[in-house]
Amino acid sequence: MADTAHRTSALPNQGLFAFADRLRDKWPAIAAVIGLLTFWQLIVWGFSVPTYMAPSPVEVLNAFRQDGWTLWANFWPTLFEALLGFIFGNLVAILLAVWFVHSRTAERAFYPIAVFINTIPIIAVAPILVLIFGNGIAPKIIIAALICFFPTLVNMVRGLKAVTPATLDLMRVLSASQSEIFWKVRIQSSLPFLFAALKIASTTCVIGAIVAEWIGSNFGLGALIIEATYNFRAPLLYATVFTAALLAVSLFSLVSIAETRLIKWKASDVH
Amino acid sequence: MAATVLAKVPASPAAAHAMGAVAVSVRGVDVVFGGDKTAVTALAGVSVDIPVGSLVTMIGPSGCGKSTLLRTIADLVPASAGEITVLGRSPQEARRERNFSFVFQDATLLPWRSAIDNVRLPLEVGGGGSAHAEPAELLKLVGLAGRERALPAELSGGMRQRVAIARALVSRPKILLMDEPFGALDEITRDKLNEELLRIWQETGTTIMFVTHSIPEAAFLGQHVLVLASHPGRVKEFMTIDLPYPRRLAVRDTLEFVRITARLRQLLEEC
Numbered sequence: 420m421a422d423t424a425h426r427t428s429a430l431p432n433q434g435l436f437a438f439a440d441r442l443r444d445k446w447p448a449i450a451a452v453i454g455l456l457t458f459w460q461l462i463v464w465g466f467s468v469p470t471y472m473a474p475s476p477v478e479v480l481n482a483f484r485q486d487g488w489t490l491w492a493n494f495w496p497t498l499f500e501a502l503l504g505f506i507f508g509n510l511v512a513i514l515l516a517v518w519f520v521h522s523r524t525a526e527r528a529f530y531p532i533a534v535f536i537n538t539i540p541i542i543a544v545a546p547i548l549v550l551i552f553g554n555g556i557a558p559k560i561i562i563a564a565l566i567c568f569f570p571t572l573v574n575m576v577r578g579l580k581a582v583t584p585a586t587l588d589l590m591r592v593l594s595a596s597q598s599e600i601f602w603k604v605r606i607q608s609s610l611p612f613l614f615a616a617l618k619i620a621s622t623t624c625v626i627g628a629i630v631a632e633w634i635g636s637n638f639g640l641g642a643l644i645i646e647a648t649y650n651f652r653a654p655l656l657y658a659t660v661f662t663a664a665l666l667a668v669s670l671f672s673l674v675s676i677a678e679t680r681l682i683k684w685k686a687s688d689v690h
Numbered sequence: 691m692a693a694t695v696l697a698k699v700p701a702s703p704a705a706a707h708a709m710g711a712v713a714v715s716v717r718g719v720d721v722v723f724g725g726d727k728t729a730v731t732a733l734a735g736v737s738v739d740i741p742v743g744s745l746v747t748m749i750g751p752s753g754c755g756k757s758t759l760l761r762t763i764a765d766l767v768p769a770s771a772g773e774i775t776v777l778g779r780s781p782q783e784a785r786r787e788r789n790f791s792f793v794f795q796d797a798t799l800l801p802w803r804s805a806i807d808n809v810r811l812p813l814e815v816g817g818g819g820s821a822h823a824e825p826a827e828l829l830k831l832v833g834l835a836g837r838e839r840a841l842p843a844e845l846s847g848g849m850r851q852r853v854a855i856a857r858a859l860v861s862r863p864k865i866l867l868m869d870e871p872f873g874a875l876d877e878i879t880r881d882k883l884n885e886e887l888l889r890i891w892q893e894t895g896t897t898i899m900f901v902t903h904s905i906p907e908a909a910f911l912g913q914h915v916l917v918l919a920s921h922p923g924r925v926k927e928f929m930t931i932d933l934p935y936p937r938r939l940a941v942r943d944t945l946e947f948v949r950i951t952a953r954l955r956q957l958l959e960e961c
């Protein structure tokens with residue numbers, strides 16, 4: 420109900436009203452953030468917490484100013500790794516899911532392996548990949564891809580199979596071919612499931628890239644986190660963490676926007 | 691107007707038989723589900739002729755095989771013994787040539803397609819069939835003019851079922867197989883759709899087989915009522931309803947109608 424009201428009020432000539440509307444919607448969140456930051460600042464001041472232990476928000480803000488260029492330079496490799504990992508991991512997962520849905524044998528053969536790979540902690544795989552691929556960009560992309568891979572595979576298989584027997588009966592009465600059923604029904608019905616997984620992947624791929632950078636790297640936000648920690652540069656550490664979070668949130672938002680563009684209908688049974 | 695549209699329908703089943711016009715012929719059909727040990731005999735020795743242009747309703751106790759009979763005719767379930775011909779051909783050929791359409795209990799609309807795109811579906815798959823009606827016209831016929839672009843989630847249950855009926859009519863089928871199409875609807879909506887179905891039947895001259903759980907519905911719609919008995923499913927009676935068309939809902943308050951439903955109830959109790 421409230422949703423429709425907002426959509427109708429978001430006409431171009433009512434931009435200002437729409438903005439005011441959005442602000443009214445968001446103010447509790449904004450107020451909460453400001454409140455928490457103030458609280459944090461007061462604690463640091465009040466208890467004279469040393470900067471190397473926990474910097475105040477103001478100091479973190481200063482780190483953004485002073486080390487802006489360092490942050491910027493290390494932001495790009497991480498974005499690149501996370502994005503490529505996201506694309507490869509999900510692409511492989513989607514293709515594999517399509518294969519599984521077409522071949523029971525393939526599913527029986529490879530699904531257990533996929534489950535096994537998923538049970539290995541990513542933090543344990545990272546050193547192995549660094550040994551194999553060196554400390555370039557490749558192991559980071561692979562780890563980001565690995566971390567995206569499994570949720571997407573599971574959800575995509577579930578989505579492609581989430582076609583009711585009645586719908587399949589309908590398609591059979593219409594003498595639809597397997598490829599028609601695939602393109603007209605299965606793909607569409609899998610989209611909500613796929614996007615549920617892509618939203619997870621959009622944040623975990625950043626985690627994957629950063630974890631990989633911890634193991635062996637001299638560039639990227641992960642490397643910067645390690646460096647700042649060892650040098651007790653707490654403000655820079657916090658600023659780096661915020662940058663990483665910002666990256667994850669941006670990717671998440673992009674996926675969410677794509678989702679609302681592509682899926683206009685409500686899926687009833689996606690969790 | 692009623693007189694002219696009535697002319698398309700054979701005046702009586704006798705007339706249809708005299709012309710040798712049988713839409714669906716079922717000869718000694720058995721349907722057995724499952725393997726040797728778990729075998730369930732759903733139908734045993736079912737024989738019935740459905741005259742061209744007739745409207746035959748089917749009732750029987752739950753699990754007596756009404757759906758199975760309809761699904762066997764529609765080539766969704768294979769017959770274990772006996773023979774079925776649809777317009778002189780095998781069910782499979784009839785399906786490929788789009789001689790019949792099936793309306794399921796749930797509308798089984800594709801939720802991502804608008805009403806009109808759902809009606810178009812049969813034209814897009816399985817070769818599309820040769821003849822077709824104008825989707826927009828059909829939506830008008832079922833009383834949904836102006837709701838063409840609505841998604842299924844935006845329509846009521848009754849409206850969704852109307853879309854399903856329009857979709858079934860789009861390939862101009864000679865036979866309409868309907869399995870409890872109004873079973874999930876409230877009584878008022880059901881009454882309305884019953885009247886509309888009769889109107890559509892008279893306007894199009896389509897042969898209709900209609901499964902229902904409701905004795906009044908079976909008597910009100912049917913030119914004939916096929917009563918099935920259970921364990922195993924077999925024909926109990928093929929009863930002709932001598933009420934003239936066009937029938938109005940008020941016919942249900944006549945003594946004659948009450949006598950017919952009483953007779954049907956008695957037959958069902960004997961099953």
Ligand SMILES: Nc1ncnc2c1ncn2[C@@H]1O[C@H](COP(=O)(O)OP(=O)(O)OP(=O)(O)O)[C@@H](O)[C@H]1O
Pocket residue numbers: 723724730731732750751752753754755756757758759
């Ligand atoms: N796919 C199937 N596999 C095994 N048994 C089945 C299958 N479909 C139907 N049956 C069995 O066949 C019998 C007839 O079922 P059917 O669905 O045709 O009954 P029905 O008359 O339509 O019942 P209802 O009025 O409840 O819809 C039942 O005993 C049912 O259990």
Ligand SMILES: [Mg+2]
Pocket residue numbers: 756757758869
């Ligand atoms: Mg049934």
